Amino acid sequence: MRTFSCQCGNTLHFANTRCVSCGLMLGFLPDEKKLSAFTRHDAGSWRAAANGRLYRQCKNYSIHDVCNWMIPVEEQGELCVSCQLTRTIPNLDQPENRRLWFRMEQAKRRLLYTLFKLELPVVSRQKDPVQGLGFEFLEDQTEDEYGNELTVKNFVTxxxxxxxxxxxxxxxxxxxxxxxxxxxxxxxxxxxxxxxHESGHYYWDKLVRGSQWLTEFRQLFGDERLDYTYALQHYYEQGPAPDWHKVWVSAYASMHPWEDWAETWAHYLHMVDTLETASDFDFSVSSHQVINPLQQLPQSDESKNEAHFNQLFNDWCRLTAVLNALNRSMGLDDAYPFVISTIATDKLRFVHKVIGAAAVG
Incomplete structure (x- = not known):
């Protein structure tokens, strides 16, 4: 995640809604993938300092204050491209839920930022009612037990x-x-x-299922046709494979090929987002400058794609060693408590290739 600049020169961060220096309202422009200061144009619109165009606030920004994304005035609808994807929000009659909803939406916007930067297809449920992307933020259903205790009646998975x-x-x-x-x-x-992680399942369906990638996927991750229910039951009864760290990026990835893909996909997104942040702050490790992997997208050309991944992965290994050391100095857990094996690296390389093909396609 990169930082942005206000028209007054102050540094802005992705989640900001107002510049602490000049006081101008801020909003994210999904069409340009940048945060901008705004001045009021009329009762229903704002002018962006970044490009001079007119926008209006997302309804979840102007009314609920759980969003900071803007909508071009020429577009229809009250919700921004991020909030349109949310099909179910929490019960706002519960005071605490508004804060939890804000955190959910903020994490979703961070995910979408990376997906947009990678030029991956994000198809809403409105455009594809059967397979389109949507989000539901649900609560466990509870009931009173003996009048003084709440027990979970239906658990949300x-x-x-x-x-x-x-x-x-x-x-x-x-x-x-x-x-x-x-x-x-x-x-x-x-x-x-x-x-x-869950977006990884969505993109497996969109990019791998029934595609030219399926054979290579099965060679690396295994056969996804294995009984998922049985694999899940076995994992929770027997635990992960004893040697999981030699093959998988996490213990949970050893459960089933689908989960292996989703965990690997999530780690790839961790990598590119964190490296973009480090690059934005001009970070270097032992004289090695961290390169922003989102500045030059994965390539369809195999040799260029391989070089791009090697740069990305080497930067990641150097950076996480420093991040973990810094956390230990503060008495905190490791920021990235994983060791990536050669096999897991090959899986990350495969994700890189699939994303490169999807971006150029």
Whole structure:
């Protein structure tokens, strides 16, 4: 994620809604993938300092203050391209839910920023009612037990089905997410990580299923036709494969080829977003300048694509070593608690190739 500049020269960050220096309202321009300052044009529109064009605020910005994306005035609808993808929002009669909803939308916008920068297809449910992308933020249903305790009646499972990504609202609550992480014996669990992982399932359907990539996918990840329900049950009863770190990017990736792909996809998005951030801050490690991988997209040319990936991966290895060392100095857990094996690297390289072909196609 890069930073941006206000017309007054102040540095702006992706989530900002107002410049702390000059006080101007800020909004993100999805069509240009940048944050801009705005001045009021009339009762219903704002003029962007970045390009002089007129926009209006997303309804979830102007009314609910959970968004900061703008809509070009010539476009129809009250919601921005990000909020249009949300099919179900939390019950706002519960005061805490507005804050959790904001966190959900913010993580979704970060995901979309990277997808847009990679020039990946993002097809809404409105355009494709059967396989289009949509998000549902749902809560566990509870009921009173003996009048003084709440028990979970229906538990919401975070997952993906035919383009619809469902997330349990509790994942936006750090204490609940940490509790789940410990119960699941996971090294890493973040809200943004969930969005990236589940988007991997969406893009497997769009880019790999039934495509020319399927044979290579099966050689690297395994046969996705294996019984998923059985694999899931076996994973939770027996745990991950003992040697998972030699083959998979995470323990959960060893559960089934689909999960292996989704975990690898999520790690690839972690890599390119974090490297863009480091590059934006002119970061270098032992005289090696970190290159922004989103400035030059993956290529269809095999040799150029290979060189691009090698640069990206080498920068990532150097950068994460520093990030982990810094966290340890602060008494924190490693920022990136993973060691990428040669086999897992080949899987990341495959994701890079698929994205390169999708971007140029």
């Amino acid at each position: 975070t997952g993906h089905s035919a383009g619809i990504i469902t997330l349990n609202l509790k994942e936006a609550e750090p204490s609940s997410r940490m509790k789940m992480r410990e119960e699941m014996n996971e090294q890493y669990r973040t809200l943004l990580g969930h969005f990236r």
